[in-house]
Amino acid sequence: MSGGKTKVVIAGGGTAGWIAAAAMSHQMGELLDIILVESQEIGTVGVGEATIPPMRTFHRLLGINEQEFVRATNATFKLGIQFENWKQIGEKYFHSFGVTGKQTIITDFIHFWLRGRELGVAGEFGDYCLEYKAALQGRFSLNSQSKINYAFHLDAGRYASFLRERAEACGVKRVEGKIAQINQNPDSGCITSLQLESGQELVGDLFIDCTGMKGLLIEQTLQTGFEEWGHWLPCDTAIAIQTEPTEPPTPYTKSIAHHAGWRWKIPLQSRVGNGMVFSGRHMSNDEAKDMLLSSVEGKTLTEPRVIKFKTGRRKKSWNKNCIAMGLASGFLEPLESTSIHMIMTAVTRLLQLFPHGGIKQSIVDEYNNQAESEYERIRDFIILHYKATERDDSPFWRYCKDMEIPYGLKHRMDLFKDFGRSNQVEGELFRLDSWTQVMLGQGVVPSSYHPMVALMPESGLQNFLGSIAAEVDDNIAMMSMHEDFIKRYCNRV
Numbered sequence: 001m002s003g004g005k006t007k008v009v010i011a012g013g014g015t016a017g018w019i020a021a022a023a024m025s026h027q028m029g030e031l032l033d034i035i036l037v038e039s040q041e042i043g044t045v046g047v048g049e050a051t052i053p054p055m056r057t058f059h060r061l062l063g064i065n066e067q068e069f070v071r072a073t074n075a076t077f078k079l080g081i082q083f084e085n086w087k088q089i090g091e092k093y094f095h096s097f098g099v100t101g102k103q104t105i106i107t108d109f110i111h112f113w114l115r116g117r118e119l120g121v122a123g124e125f126g127d128y129c130l131e132y133k134a135a136l137q138g139r140f141s142l143n144s145q146s147k148i149n150y151a152f153h154l155d156a157g158r159y160a161s162f163l164r165e166r167a168e169a170c171g172v173k174r175v176e177g178k179i180a181q182i183n184q185n186p187d188s189g190c191i192t193s194l195q196l197e198s199g200q201e202l203v204g205d206l207f208i209d210c211t212g213m214k215g216l217l218i219e220q221t222l223q224t225g226f227e228e229w230g231h232w233l234p235c236d237t238a239i240a241i242q243t244e245p246t247e248p249p250t251p252y253t254k255s256i257a258h259h260a261g262w263r264w265k266i267p268l269q270s271r272v273g274n275g276m277v278f279s280g281r282h283m284s285n286d287e288a289k290d291m292l293l294s295s296v297e298g299k300t301l302t303e304p305r306v307i308k309f310k311t312g313r314r315k316k317s318w319n320k321n322c323i324a325m326g327l328a329s330g331f332l333e334p335l336e337s338t339s340i341h342m343i344m345t346a347v348t349r350l351l352q353l354f355p356h357g358g359i360k361q362s363i364v365d366e367y368n369n370q371a372e373s374e375y376e377r378i379r380d381f382i383i384l385h386y387k388a389t390e391r392d393d394s395p396f397w398r399y400c401k402d403m404e405i406p407y408g409l410k411h412r413m414d415l416f417k418d419f420g421r422s423n424q425v426e427g428e429l430f431r432l433d434s435w436t437q438v439m440l441g442q443g444v445v446p447s448s449y450h451p452m453v454a455l456m457p458e459s460g461l462q463n464f465l466g467s468i469a470a471e472v473d474d475n476i477a478m479m480s481m482h483e484d485f486i487k488r489y490c491n492r493v
């Protein structure tokens, strides 16, 4: 502590470092002395451009104006993810951010829908979801009554600069340089300072490790350990490339499965992010590069870049006086765009549990328990996409179909099959609607519906379903095309 202020040193200035700096300085700036060190020579991972809706809540916490943010980061709007070839080659489904239909206290909407299908009075499941139908029609709008749930596709480099400006305005000091050595207290093992190649020493009370996958502080110095989940999530390599757009940006991400993983397409305002995610055991880098280059549509703007990754999490996100965030804390592959969100929850958690009067084990344990359960629940949701497949056209998909899965996920899949219930756990990121859409999309279908829905007369059920679908269509009719909306939104002053 210096003059009553806690000295915080943030190591790394990628998305994680600047999110941490912006949030901590905005919320607690007057109580902290924050220094961020980053190395332009080392650079950042340079990907991470699809997000999920809780980002908007986090931005509100930081007082970020959404229009300014969309303009500054070249962002487009995102209503969900379209999955192609995941259940079967040639089939598609959509995981939207919206609520589908209406539920009662006793039964989820899916029971009404299943009964409606049986009677021949229900449409597609997505007909009852605004975000799904708007996405497929390429529409997007915001107005004061708008209940649409959305996120963004953004330029990661511009986002870091946008946050940097805010953080520096709130007093964060940025230091350019490479960390060459990490000094520890010989008795406690706590980190005392970071020594840069230039000889400069950054002394701190609390160190935030945002140095990316290598985890310079949390792993290379504190040797915290890593729990690997490659046996459940076998993809371990990505190849990314940017292209020029050839069509208006879709308000959704595309995830297209191939024989050894999947491929993403993320549209920004002026370019498209593309990437292959695959298992190195089932596909070579050259094969993946060829597949990526032959499937992208526009002129390429960058060279293909290979990124190796390990799926799993640090055994402790907080160890001694070091808290790891972003890739330094672990990685879940980008299928559901959850990593940036997890940086935001990590820094929010730290602010909530900010140690005063010294670091106490109870606070560290609470932080780590919350981080662990967040990781595991999101992990299970991602595994679902691989496990619940009907594909058996390649060794990769046969492996996924046959693999053992965590008990919690198995229970959820069984409960859904047997009873049509997704069993949402309190506080978990993915809500019932998400689980239901992905289960159905991947071919996990309930064998029956709740008997109470059969008490509703057929005409009543038809009216109930029809009125929801009509409300969705009425709302969509008032929406703009996504591209037109962005133009207006970004030009508005």
Ligand SMILES: Cc1cc2nc3c(=O)[nH]c(=O)nc-3n(C[C@H](O)[C@H](O)[C@H](O)COP(=O)(O)OP(=O)(O)OC[C@H]3O[C@@H](n4cnc5c(N)ncnc54)[C@H](O)[C@@H]3O)c2cc1C
Pocket (backbone or CB within 6 Å): 011, 012, 013, 014, 015, 016, 017, 037, 038, 039, 040, 042, 043, 044, 045, 046, 047, 048, 049, 050, 051, 156, 177, 178, 179, 180, 210, 211, 212, 213, 216, 238, 275, 307, 309, 325, 326, 327, 328, 334, 337, 338, 339, 340, 341
């Ligand atoms: C293929 C892929 C696709 C992804 N897609 C998504 C997505 O769609 N959505 C999503 O939410 N997330 C996604 N992610 C995750 C997302 O990219 C990261 O969570 C995010 O970019 C945060 O990265 P980071 O800041 O932790 O690490 P990095 O970007 O690697 O930054 C590390 C920082 O540490 C600095 N540094 C390292 N060593 C030193 C040193 N010795 N001295 C000084 N500075 C140092 C570097 O200069 C850099 O500033 C994806 C990840 C991958 C691998």
